[in-house]
Amino acid sequence: MSHPLEIPDIRHRAAVLGSPITHSRSPILHNAGYEALGMDDWEYSRIECTAEQLPEIVGGAGAEFAGFSVTMPAKFAALEFADEVTDRARQIGSANTLVRTAGGWRADNTDCDGITGALGELLGDRLAGTRHALVIGGGGTARPALWALAQAGITDITVINRSDRSAELAPLLEPAGVEFRFAGFDSDLLAASRAAEVIVSTVPSAAVVGHEQALAHAPILDVIYEPWPTPLTVAAAANGHLTVGGHVMLAHQAYGQFEQFTGRSAPREAMRRALEASLR
Incomplete structure (x- = not known):
């Protein structure tokens, strides 16, 4: 011994x-x-x-x-x-x-496992019937999020981003039969948020400053975990929506x-x- x-x-x-x-x-x-x-x-x-x-x-x-x-x-x-x-x-x-x-x-x-696990904790059994998602951001973290959403059966995704990356993301989403569209931050964010059944934010909090109220009208997974809660999730919670942070994604x-x-x-x-x- x-x-x-x-x-x-x-x-x-x-x-x-x-x-x-x-x-x-x-x-x-x-x-x-x-x-x-x-x-x-x-x-x-x-x-x-x-x-x-x-x-x-x-x-x-x-x-x-x-x-x-x-x-x-x-x-x-x-x-x-x-x-x-x-x-x-x-x-x-x-x-x-x-x-x-x-x-x-x-x-x-395994980032996609992180997204899937966090979405499961956020939505529970409702995830299986969810079809419309809003993803904030179109960079490196957005890609596993989009893949995970497609694998979960999401069929309609709006991506809010400062630049249109449709050409880059089409090979990721189209084979899964996902209809997706890009919108800038100057678009009708309130309408996009209200149309979504779940929102995944893949950007730093600074990227959505001034847009939190418009974007906070569905359950939200925010990949940020420090500091927590983020202004976006605070706004969503005030509207009665569940939120989950990036620490849950990190664990999964x-x-x-x-x-x-x-x-x-x-x-x-x-x-x-x-x-x-x-x-x-």
Whole structure:
């Protein structure tokens, strides 16, 4: 038996890559999972990593590294670097997960699991019958959100964004039979919000300043979790709508990563408790 003061022999590692990375709460989630399962020989850390640095960092990682979570600005580089790519990561066009395999590295995108899990907590059984969604933003975070909405059976999506990215997003949505349209912030946001059964905001709070009241007329998933609540979700709650924050998405996207890295079922309750405690 180990002496109680001995440091565990770390034989397996994982880490989150991104820049800046000091704010990431992924280590809280994953390390809580290891602790809950008694996995004393596992450790999860943060590594500062730009898109340009990713090939060198991942390619030079020791055999003890089982996988990497990837955040901005390296998600596109992760997809390009991988030896193998899951169908959903390819369709979404970016990867937030790199898993070591016998043949190299496999890229996946569990951000869509995060969106699906958060929408499930927001809407419950109503998600299955939801058909009309409003997505705020058209960038990197919007892509897994749109993919997840399409997979959930959403058939009509309005995307509010400062620029029209129809050409970029058509290959993501049209094969799923989704009708979608772009609208600028100078359009009738109130009408778009009232027509939606659910809203997903994928942009910083500063991007919707002055538009919160017009956009707050349906249940909202806001991917921001710090600071929380956001002005948009405060406005929606005042209108009687349920809201859910990005910490819920963060937790749900981490469960799949944990399982791909370790081969064990994620202890979801323990991971979620640790995350929520850190936010309090």
